[in-house]
Amino acid sequence: MELILKNVKKKDLPVLKSLAKSLGFEIEKEEKPYNPEFVKEILEAAKEVKDGKGIRMSMEELKELCK
Structure with missing residues (x-):
């Protein structure tokens, strides 16, 4: 099963990673x-x-x- 977390705050990420690691999650x-x-359009415009x-x-x- 896959689990996708969205809108995770940077300060919470280490806690979530540590928890996942301790539970043996990949x-x-x-x-x-x-x-x-x-990307091509932006680079051409800049040039x-x-x-x-x-x-x-x-x-x-x-x-x-x-207007």
């Missing part, structure tokens, strides 16, 4: 990587800005755009 930490397409292809906007212009 602890696995599963990392969920970012979507590769999302474009670095290459000077970005545009500058004032806060007023940005607020107007978001």
Whole structure:
């Protein structure tokens, strides 16, 4: 059987790990990587800005755009 704990506070994690270990439970930490397409888009956008292809906007212009 699997048990998944969510919203565990950092201060409680050592206690839970210790309890699980004393009971003989196996602890696995599963990392969920970012979507590769999302990462690719972010890296490309950062490169474009670095290459000077970005545009500058004032806060007023940005607020107007978001209306």
